[in-house]
Structure formats: C-alpha cells, structure tokens
Amino acid sequence: GENVEQHPSTLSVQEGDSAVIKCTYSDSASNYFPWYKQELGKRPQLIIDIRSNVGEKKDQRIAVTLNKTAKHFSLHITETQPEDSAVYFCAATPNRDDKIIFGKGTRLHILP
Amino acid sequence: DTAVSQTPKYLVTQMGNDKSIKCEQNLGHDTMYWYKQDSKKFLKIMFSYNNKELIINETVPNRFSPKSPDKAHLNLHINSLELGDSAVYFCASSLGLAFYEQYFGPGTRLTVT
Numbered sequence: 001g002e003n004v005e006q007h008p009s010t011l012s013v014q015e016g017d018s019a020v021i022k023c024t025y026s027d028s029a030s031n032y033f034p035w036y037k038q039e040l041g042k043r044p045q046l047i048i049d050i051r052s053n054v055g056e057k058k059d060q061r062i063a064v065t066l067n068k069t070a071k072h073f074s075l076h077i078t079e080t081q082p083e084d085s086a087v088y089f090c091a092a093t094p095n096r097d098d099k100i101i102f103g104k105g106t107r108l109h110i111l112p
Numbered sequence: 113d114t115a116v117s118q119t120p121k122y123l124v125t126q127m128g129n130d131k132s133i134k135c136e137q138n139l140g141h142d143t144m145y146w147y148k149q150d151s152k153k154f155l156k157i158m159f160s161y162n163n164k165e166l167i168i169n170e171t172v173p174n175r176f177s178p179k180s181p182d183k184a185h186l187n188l189h190i191n192s193l194e195l196g197d198s199a200v201y202f203c204a205s206s207l208g209l210a211f212y213e214q215y216f217g218p219g220t221r222l223t224v225t
Contacts, residue, residue, distance in 0.1 A: 032211050043202060043216035044155065087153055093210040099168045100210045102155045 002027040002094050006103030014111050019080055021106045023090035024072040030092040033066060033073045034100070038087045047088075048075070077108075085110045115139050118203050118217040125193055126225055133188045133220045135203030143167075143209055144186040146178060147202040149219070155202075161186055162209060193224045 003026040013019045025033075031052035036044040050057045050064045050073065057064050061080075066073040073092075077084055090103040116137045125131055137144065145168075146158040159178045160168035166178070175191045186203060203217040 034213065036214075038153075043218055044214075045216070046213045049213070089155060099157050099160060099170075100214065102157075105153045105155070107153075 002030060002092055002101045004090060004092050004101045004103040006090050006106055008106060009104065010107045010109070012109040012111055013080055015080055015082065017080055019075075019077045019084070019108055021075045021088055021090070021108070022072060023074070023092075023103050024070075025092040025101075026071070027092070027094045028068075028071060029094045030071075032093045032100075033064070034091050035064060035075050036089045036091065036102075038089065038105075040086070044089060080110050082110050082112070084108060116203060116205055116215050116217040118201075118220050120220060121218060122221050122223075124223045124225065127193055127195060129193050130189070130191045131193060131222070132190070133201055133203075133222075135186045135188070135217055137184055137203075137205040137215070137217075139205055139215060141205040141207055141215070142183060143206045143212075144180065144183075145204040145206075145214065146186065146188050147204060147216075149200045149202060151199070159186075159188075160209065167209060190222075193222075195224050198222055198224045 006023045034049035037047045038044040061078045063076040087105045091100050093100045143162045145160045158172045161180045164180045177189045180186045200219045202219050204214040206212040206214045
C-alpha cells in the first residue's frame, strides 16, 4: 500500500523567510496530493492540492511542486508570517476510490 | 451553519466504560470518515463510509464500531475503553472517496483515566 514520508518533523524559520516541507510517496499510481494545515487546537484544513497532471501550483504565498519521476512533492511558503505557525500534513491517494494517506506532519514555527 | 459538527468536544471517562461520539455534516457529501490523532499529532484513518456503506476499515480493534444511520451522520461507539484510546478523534466528510477535499469536524478529545 501507499506510504508517505514527510520531512522535517519540525521546522523553525525567521519571519519573512521561506519554508519548505518535503514529502515522498511509494505508490507510483498516486495521483492526488493535498496539503492540510492544522493550527493549535483546531481542525486540519486544506490549503492547497495538486493533481498528477500538473507539476506546480501556486496560491499567493503558497506553492506546491510535484516530481512524479522521483515520487516527491513539496510545499513552499514564502514571506512567512506568524499566522503560518502550525502543523502541516502532506497526503497522497493512489486512486479515486482509495483512502488518503497522511504524512506524519511538520510543525512549523515562525520566529519573530 | 457549521459544516461538520461533532459532539461532545471533550470526553473524560474511566477504563472499561463504553462511550459514543456523534458526527453530522450538512454539506450534502456522500463520504464520511473517522480519524484518530494521537499525542504526536499523527493523523490516521480509522473508517470510511460512502452512502452509508462501510468502505474502509483499517486495522482498528473491534471495540470500535462506526454506525451511519444516514448519509449526513456517522457515529463512533467505543466499548471497553483503554488508556491507549486517549486521543483526538476527528470526523470528516468529502464529496467522494479520497480524491476530494476533506472537511474536518472540530474534533473530540477523549481522555481515558
């Protein structure tokens, strides 16, 4: 079955700098890769997703890149702000009728 | 107009007790899920229902029994609670299985003493 590895487990960046979180997946049939953000004490919420027919997607300060050959995808946050502090989860799903597999999460700290 | 709601928000109980968590979604979605998030924040799927039919049943002890009376509701009943069941349980819903955005409920923090 699918396995999703996420790195790093913790990341601290200075406010205004960029943050990058990386994930790898094992099943080459995976074709949907969402990213969820979970603020302290809150529920996970989708922030961006990418499908396998696209290599990159941007939404304001957030971007996701996908390398299907290497089976890895990354979340990029530019000009980080205090409200970006949260746990971020990557995920992958092998096909439309299968379950979504989450990475173990990255705790992002934005330092003042 | 909460999209996915869960009750209760907090649940403190003793080992051996039986408890239930209720979930309701008003988004008209066909698929609902239960996730367990442990103290290390790992988010793991437990069950998935599509149109009231059980689709995914992970290797969860049979003390956990989900019930879906209709498409909008998915409840979780836990028998003979153990210390290791302490976690936050999230209900979620989506338009379909896996390929769609999942909308999570606020979570139920279960503490077993």
